[in-house]
Amino acid sequence: MEMLSELLSLFLDTMLDVLPIAGIIFGFQFLVIRKPVPNLKKVLIGLFYVLVGITLFLLGLEQALFPLGRLMAEQLTDPAFIHGAGAAVEQFDWKNYFWVYIFAFTIGMSTTIAEPSLIAVAIKAREVSGGTIGIWGLRIAVAIGAATGIALGTYRIITGTPLHYYIIAGYVVVIVQTFFAPKVIVPLAYDSGGVTTSTVTVPLVAALGLGLAETVPGRSPLIDGFGLIAFACLFPMISVMAYAQLSEFKASRAKKKRQKKEHSGQDLKKR
């Protein structure tokens, strides 16, 4: 019963979020475009499914994954766990946070794979590229980037180094890669930074950041707790371009090999 009322209130909340968007879409459709929407009924049913889907998705996350994820972030950053129960915390060493990095990496990777916005973009990318960019290829490339970013972000919180140095260094890498990556992939790579971080990743990652900033001596949750999401947003650009560079490199090497073979084949024939 309690779950049902929660379901209903969550559905209403989602509706409220969607209302301005629906208002804009239909307002422009009727006032500016002034043409009936093609397949209106189908579109409306589709929108309804999206609403139902997001509601159930959020409710399930609230019920199951978020509390557990937050609890684990707290437990893993608990000084008693990190330094061993009862040990005197005198020497502070970033290497003690070993499990935190692994947790940050794996949770970043797995939540990014489940991120609905990323699935949406991956579906479109496959459609538009005619199948050369696979849904899973893109998703895994983005997930590796986000995971690396979040792991590095936890390292930054633990050591307390300034955020903007990391971000600026990341920008430099992105710019250098842009010149070498295949031209077609660049806009998609830039986009994939923004899509990684929404409904699933942000709450879990934010909990991890705040938990760390609260327990690591000398960090303030208000200042050091932020910035993890920015890392998760920057690194997928790098990993997606790297993925494209790698697959281009492989393709060109395979081509060269084939040409070589044909060449040597011809040579043999000549002899």
Next chain:
Amino acid sequence: MLNSMRDLAPIILVIAFFQIFVLQQPPDNVLGLLTGTLFVVVGLTFFIYGLEMGLFPIGESMAHAFARKGSIFWLLVFAFALGFGTTVAEPALIAVSDKASEVAAEAGQIAATEEAMETYAAGLRYTVALSVGVAIVIGVLRILMDWSIHYMIMAGYIIVVIVTSFAPVEIIGIAYDSGAVTTSTITVPLVTALGIGLASSISGRSPMSDGFGLIAFASLMPIIFVLIYGILI
């Protein structure tokens, strides 16, 4: 359904591994966990189904309609409204701007009264929404005019770096994060469909290399605007 389950399997594996091997504490509410996970799976299935039935087609059909109508003015108004409207009510943004007002109060930038904090948070929210609206407009203009995305993003980065050096330290983390939280689960498919629809209905544009990129602007522009907001206030 099966696909959705495969999408979620990694999360469950990670959490189970850490629970069993590292933390060694059994979770207390196994039944609640299972029903919750089931909900997530069903929800994701519905979402993806509805995406291909509703959100993608409407985004693309509107882009085609605007391209055929040939009115750049209305297209840009639509782009701005879409960016602004979807961002201003975004729950993640509301949460972040409330946190930001706490930071500002703690740092002594604004008075630590409830009223001052509320004005600050609301100002920040409208700043971010405005920046996303502007970003989508710039992104649509790029598709129309065939500007190079590389140089635009680079220029954006340079502005970010310059503005960062003038901004108060407390706002930097929030500013960088705000770029990422603006793009929600409904905005992303719609905006992507809009870009691809536009690029495919204008001759000489390829949907692959011109259609993407709108989200990139929408996650870069808020950083600049929030940093400036931090400097001005």
